[in-house]
Amino acid sequence: MSTHSPTPAKGKPAVFLDRDGTINEQMGYINHRCRFILLPGAAEAIRRLNDAELPVIVITNQSGLARGYFPEALLTEVHEKMNRLLALEGAHVDAIYICPHHPEAKEGQFRIACDCRKPKPGLVLQAAAELGLDPSRSFVVGDRWSDIKTAANCGATSILVRTGYGRGDEQFIGPQQTVQPDYRADDLPGAVNWILEQS
Numbered sequence: 001m002s003t004h005s006p007t008p009a010k011g012k013p014a015v016f017l018d019r020d021g022t023i024n025e026q027m028g029y030i031n032h033r034c035r036f037i038l039l040p041g042a043a044e045a046i047r048r049l050n051d052a053e054l055p056v057i058v059i060t061n062q063s064g065l066a067r068g069y070f071p072e073a074l075l076t077e078v079h080e081k082m083n084r085l086l087a088l089e090g091a092h093v094d095a096i097y098i099c100p101h102h103p104e105a106k107e108g109q110f111r112i113a114c115d116c117r118k119p120k121p122g123l124v125l126q127a128a129a130e131l132g133l134d135p136s137r138s139f140v141v142g143d144r145w146s147d148i149k150t151a152a153n154c155g156a157t158s159i160l161v162r163t164g165y166g167r168g169d170e171q172f173i174g175p176q177q178t179v180q181p182d183y184r185a186d187d188l189p190g191a192v193n194w195i196l197e198q199s
Contacts (some may be wrong), residue, residue: 011134015049015195016124017093018142019060021164022188024082026143029064033077039163041091041189048192050091052199055133058096058122059140059150065098066105093132097123108177118142119149124156139198141191142166145173152179157198159183159191 009089020026023036023046049056064070079096083154086092099118116122121135128135151158160166160174160181168175170184185191 011128011132012055012135013137013139013199014055014057014094014127014131014133015192016057016059016127016138016140016150017046017188018118018140018144018147019058019082020139021166022141022147022161023058026164029069030078031064031070031074032066033074033081036078036081038085039083039188041187043086043091045187045189045192046086046093047089047091048196052196054195054199055131056092057124057127057131057133058093059118059127060096061073061099061118061146063100063102063105065100066107066110068106071131072100079110085157095127097121097127118144119153121150121154124150124154128154139195141195143169145169145177145179148177148181149179151182152198157182159185159194161185161187161191163187 017023025039025040027035030036056167095114099116101110101112101114101117119145124135135154135156138156140156141159142149143166148158158181183194
């Protein structure tokens with residue numbers, strides 16, 4: 001019989017997805033559920049991650065809530081619509097984590113210096129703690145450099161997609177940045193192809 005302690009189990013790898021511009025069309029603030037439109041191929045890409053048993057976690061800054069552009073109830077409606085549209089194509093996300101904060105928030109409850117607003121890693125770290133995930137074995141996919149920095153700040157692998165703000169960020173923001181994506185894809189399906197190759 002062995003006398004040494006067992007090695008603690010590592011957390012699972014996961015895929016952390018930005019929402020606007022990555023899963024759905026970038027519309028600025030989604031201030032009505034009719035403005036939430038899935039990007040082509042996004043649901044199928046998420047279904048492929050589901051089939052590979054990789055947890056899919058949405059991490060999204062929603063400062064429109066802090067600025068008073070829409071109520072919290074609308075955010076719930078939009079995510080219910082997202083879940084319905086994904087389910088129609090046999091896909092699902094495992095969890096949704098939101099940062100509602102902003103330094104210029106209209107409402108005091110949201111006007112705080114938080115650790116969850118991307119590029120800070122709070123949303124990823126919270127999900128990892130609650131769901132038993134390992135950020136260092138995980139991927140962060142998004143269309144902004146804030147997503148790429150979020151990955152760097154929690155030790156995850158970063159993927160920039162060229163949907164949403166991605167193509168413009170790649171051309172005009174990226175060249176000045178010290179942090180660069182580990183991979184660049186045209187869209188979420190392309191990102192998922194690469195993730196599944198790595199896994």
